[in-house]
Amino acid sequence: xxxxxxxxxxxxxxxxxxxxxxxxxxxxxxxxxxxxxxxxxxxxxxxxxxxxxxxxxxxxxxxxxxxxxxxxxxxxxxxxxxxxxxxxxxxxxxxxxxxxxxxxxxxxxxxxxxxxxxxxxxxxxxxxxxxxxxxxxxx
Ligand code: 5GP
Ligand code: ZN
Numbered sequence: 096x097x098x099x100x101x102x103x104x105x106x107x108x109x110x111x112x113x114x115x116x117x118x119x120x121x122x123x124x125x126x127x128x129x130x131x132x133x134x135x136x137x138x139x140x141x142x143x144x145x146x147x148x149x150x151x152x153x154x155x156x157x158x159x160x161x162x163x164x165x166x167x168x169x170x171x172x173x174x175x176x177x178x179x180x181x182x183x184x185x186x187x188x189x190x191x192x193x194x195x196x197x198x199x200x201x202x203x204x205x206x207x208x209x210x211x212x213x214x215x216x217x218x219x220x221x222x223x224x225x226x227x228x229x230x231x232x233x234x
């Protein structure tokens with residue numbers, strides 16, 4: 096199946112573009128969660144962040160900040176969620192790496208992570224993570 100975001104990059108499909116550089120592009124989400132909800136994508140097909148070459152990540156950063164500043168200026172938002180759904184269980188639907196820019200305002204009806212039920216970490220998880228941290232520190 097052909098990737099819809101590659102089609103947008105290749106100009107085979109329309110999108111309301113906001114920003115573009117040689118390696119990244121941003122455009123309005125077709126089903127926005129809030130006014131100005133946008134997506135930033137690399138001009139490179141990578142399923143997720145781990146498959147993305149670093150120079151495209153840098154271009155994404157430029158596109159992300161420029162797009163957010165544009166939304167700030169034009170629509171007056173000052174608060175945002177920057178979000179990446181990584182994998183099916185995290186809600187990823189389009190498997191071409193992308194970041195969401197979701198403008199936020201008071202009482203907009205969207206949640207923040209702080210509205211959610213919190214879990215208590217097991218001792219086993221904490222120990223595993225501590226060991227992992229040590230592993231990375233020494234390699
Ligand atoms: P995710 O994979 O991060 O869960 O969601 C993909 C996002 O892409 C959704 O918010 C969806 O509305 C948006 N999207 C899917 N298809 C299109 C499209 O053809 N054009 C645009 N502009 N956005 C799309
Ligand atoms: Zn793609």
